[in-house]
Every structure is written in C-alpha cells, then in structure tokens.
Amino acid sequence: MRPVHSPLSADVDPRLRVHSTEPLVGGPPLPLLRRHFVTSNDLFYVRNHGPVPLVDPAAYQLEISGLVHTPLRLSLAELRDRFPRHSVTATLMCAGNRRNELAQVAPTPGEVPWGADGIGNAEWGGVRLGDVLAAAGVGDDARHVAFGGVDQVTRHGETFGFGGSIPRDKALGAEVLLADSMNGAPLSPVHGYPVRVVVPGYLGARSVKWLARIHAQRDPSDNYFQSKAYRLFSPSVTADTVRWEDGLMLGENPINSVICTPEAGASVPAGRCVVQGYALAGGDRRVARVEVSADGGRTWSRAKLTEGERWSWEFWEIELDLAPGTELVARAWDTASNTQPERLETVWNFKGYMNNAWHRVRLDVR
C-alpha cells in the first residue's frame, strides 16, 4: 500500500468543486448533479480523511475477525469467487452535506464547507456483507459489525485507519455490499479501490473505503470517526463544552430535500420556470412528498416525483411562477410522516452534521 500524495488524479473531474485537496474533498455543481439519476463516477462526491492509499490488488487481504466462529482472510480473488455477485443502486450522502448554510447561524470551525453537493447515487456491484459474515459465522453476542480502512488518518497526534460500525441487523441486510465496482467500472482509488463497504440509508461515513478489516463485536466502533466525530450534538453544545459521549451516534439519514436548479443567485427571467431537485429519506423509508414554495414559505405546491428507487434519492420537478424577489424553498416528508424542520437554528450543531432544514434558494429574477 502506497499513499498517493497527489490526490487530484485523472479520475477526478475538473468540474468537481474541490473543498480541500489534502485530504481530497469535493462535489459537483448542483445543476450537473441533478442532470442524471445515476451520478457518473467522475462527478461523484469525494470525502476522504487522509491521503488516498494505492492498494496492490495482488497483495490485498480482507480480514474478518472478532465474534465469529471462523475468522477469515480473503484475497480479492477469493472474495469474488466464493460469494455470489449482487448490485444495488444506492445514494450515499456525507453527514456534512449542506453544512455551509449553517454558517448563517454560527461558524462550524475546521469543518468542510459542503454545499448540497456532498451526495451521489451509483450502481454498486460486489458481494453481500451478509454472505461474507455467514461464511465466518457471526456469534449471537455480536451486536455490531465494524469496518476498518487501509488508509492512514491523523487526528490529535494519532494515526489510524478510518473506521466505523453498523448494527448487526443492518449488516445482514441484503442491500449492504462489499463493493468493488461503481457504475460498472472498478472502484477508482479515490472511491475506495479495491473494495469499499456500501451501507444504503446510512450516513456516508459508514461506507468505509479501502476496506481492510471487518470485526464482529459487542459494542459500536470506538474508532475516532464514530466515538467522537460523526455525532450529533444539541445546538447549545460547542467544541469547548462538548462531552463526546453525549452526542447521538449518527446512523440513518433524516428526511431532506434540496433545490438544484435554478442554482442560488442565478439570473432567471420572471414567469414560468422549471425547478428541479433531489430528496432523500433515511433507513428503509422513502420520500413520500416534496413541496416547493416560490414565496419564501408562505404558499406551497406539490412537486412531481420523477425518478426514485428503494435505496436511492428521489428526483423531483415542478413548474412555478417566479417574480422578482423570489425565494424558493423546498421541504419533504418521508413514509413515516417525518418532515424537515423549518429553521437552521433548530438543526445547527458545532460539527455541522445532518442539516435538513428547509432548503432556501434566493434567485435574481428579472
């Protein structure tokens, strides 16, 4: 394994808006993102936490250990040969998606200033995590399945692989893959070559890239990125007052919706305008309804859901009359009748996670 210290490799499209180069973090402009239901690999958002590891496929080994009857070490060929192949079209979203809006309330220092671009939808191919766990024989006392990456991340003076865990029941779900392909192509280095986890319905951070280790265990992962980062705190908690154990360990995504086009600040003529966006429900819930306002939230119209799949985002579209001074607003409901909170103040948290306040876009209507 050699880390690549120049991460802007050929597979990163120049149209990505790069929020950080080391580690590589970036996402596509929203109108581009909304153009195709399945995001192309080169426009798929990247959220890395350290240098991109270049893994030698011949030397690669995946270790399955912990509370299992038969610990395993699998080469890439063994992983592919021993288990049936499956695919799932699934949306992954960074927990920091839409973070930049939170700056209107208060800063979230040291965090990536994501717009609504930290999201993408791909067809993932690989083997089921559940099949691999069945081969290892998971003990009854294993309530969580933890993942560890090959990558080397440094936080607070310590260097370690990125990691996290999901509950056992989720890990055994047919939708959770150990993926080696993305939209029919092998994973690129920035997306986790040769193998990554794909956990549909959960925050992106659990879809660990450059997967090295699977560990069945009693408790959730104690990796920094689960025990401290990727936790949700009350709006009143700050970096100075935080007690990490008080934070909600993030898991399933909350209901969310985003206006992609017209983009914020766009100049558009007054009159009829097609507004398009995406919405996402978490866990195994679906998006039930999207409403859009062209007057800052006073009146609402129901958007048409144009394309969706069980583990994917929902694309929506609506034609609205735009007048000068228009502020577009979007809000969605999921199949469990959850809807989005109205104000950024409600969801603000010092790490800037899971912003699902109503999405507002100011336009320059002439």
Place this chain on the structure above:
Amino acid sequence: MRPVHSPLSADVDPRLRVHSTEPLVGGPPLPLLRRHFVTSNDLFYVRNHGPVPLVDPAAYQLEISGLVHTPLRLSLAELRDRFPRHSVTATLMCAGNRRNELAQVAPTPGEVPWGADGIGNAEWGGVRLGDVLAAAGVGDDARHVAFGGVDQVTRHGETFGFGGSIPRDKALGAEVLLADSMNGAPLSPVHGYPVRVVVPGYLGARSVKWLARIHAQRDPSDNYFQSKAYRLFSPSVTADTVRWEDGLMLGENPINSVICTPEAGASVPAGRCVVQGYALAGGDRRVARVEVSADGGRTWSRAKLTEGERWSWEFWEIELDLAPGTELVARAWDTASNTQPERLETVWNFKGYMNNAWHRVRLDVR
C-alpha cells in the same frame, strides 16, 4: 357475535376523558398517563370506530387466507396451542393524537378532538404473526398482510369490518403479535377481545382489534381505513379538493414529544419545577434526545430520558426555572436525526393526523 350498544362497560375507567361514546373514544388525563411507564388497562386510550363486538370465544375462528400455500381456520384454542407464546412491551398511538392543537390553524371537521392522550404503553402477550404466517406458508408474491375485524363500522352508507394492512417485511418481524393479553389480563372487549394485532412502531390503526381475518396479498388493503382514512395530505388539501389516492398511506410514526406535567393552564408557583413528558419515535428508531424550553423556544435544555424500551415510548424529565408568562415547549430527535417541525401550520392536514409540531404548554405561573 353481539355488538355491545352500551360501550361504557365496567372496564372503562371513569377517569378517562371520553371524546365520544358511540363509538367509544377516550384517553386519560396527561398527568395520570405519565405516572406509569406501563399504562394500566383501564387508563389505556380507546379509539373504536363502531359498536364494541362481544365475541363468543367458543365460536371464534381466525381465518388466514389469500396468497398462502395452506389457508387456515384457527379456533382460539388452536391459536394458543399451535404457536409459542411471546410478549412485547409496545406503545400504540392513534394517528389523531394531538389533533386538537391543529384547530389553532384551521378546523378538522368531523374528527375526534384528541389531546395528547391518544397513546398508551402495554405489555402485550400472544403469538407472533410471523409464526402463524409461516404455518400458512406465505407466497413470494404476497407483499402485504391485511387484517379485518369482526366489528361492523358504517361509513358513507356501507357497513364493513375495520381493516388495514402492513408490508410483508414488517408482518414477519418478531415484534408483531396476535395478542390475547394486555398487561397479563385477557383483552377486554373495548381493547379487542379475544385477539387483536399489535404492530409496534406503526400508527395504532394497523393494530386491528377483534381480529377475524388475515389475508396475504399483493397490494395494500383497500379497506376504507387504509385507502381513504388514515392518509396524510398536504396542508393545502381540504375535504372538498381531496383526491384520496394522493395521500400518503400512514405507516410508521414520526418523531414526537409531549409535555404531560404540569398540564396546560395549570397554576404553578414561580421557580424550580419538574417537567415530565413522553416521546415516541416510529418504526424501529429510538428517541435520541428531548429538549425543553421554558421561554417559548428561545433557549433549550436537554431533558433526561428516564425510562424507555425498544418498542415503547421514552419517558423524560427535566427541572426548569419557571417565570410568569412561561410557555413550555418540547421537541425531540430520533436516532435517524429526524426532529419535529416547529409550527402547526407545517403539519396541519384536514384529517388531523400525525401532528408532531413542537409541543407547547402555557402555564399560569404566579
């Protein structure tokens, strides 16, 4: 089966606030409700839609039919003898819980004016629906499991048994029971004697009482109470403009929280006061955090979660300083980072379902 036309039988506690006597609908005062984590049978809310049927246990038969390999007819004794016994402590909530607050926005004509009393938590005993379905052998094409009651409800000139369905995956969950006992006692007539369904995490309407029929089928139930009632519409839809097929078929409950004590309008002395309430997350999610404001929502404190179980509500408590003019407000987050919408206007719908706006209680602080 004889309908009871005087439903205020001995098992209805006189402390229940009766919203309607025919059909019987009522719930307990909130301070009483909050006193015990497990609600006593006589204080458990009742939401019936027709006369209470009095079922002869010797003649009772449960029919399992539809897309099954072996249709079954089970007597009460067969149901009890053929399947292992299980219990689950689970909260049921009427989809109309908290409806009366919505009148602040606009009326919801013809609907029961529930306060926050349409909810209760009990230990249910019986057999697993999944075990009964396994005995019948559910076909692969059965995506939904429908229930029908013995009761006779009249709507729009037609008389039929109350009914509804849940998705197959939910029906096979270990938590879904065909219950014949409630807190160790046989079900009383108003709660569904001799057998009712208990579907934890879903709106109460799917926990069909006086169960007569289980039907495995391709599509959701076309019973009135699923195809028309118990659907969620946009705030802009009214009884005059409704197209029933546009409504979200209710299923899992959304995140919710309620202040039980002090009760709205209570006279309390200024100074420290213990505030108590309940919170409920839907599906298999849990309540992650409850916050309470003593100043109408300007500042918030985190309440202590004092008691909860996987399929039950969460009891919470907090000590706050109350000043004259105090408005208490509660809001909660679930483990999927969903939180409650702030305003009643956002959730208002003409049927008055699933109000989960921030719960506000005005007190008379002296």
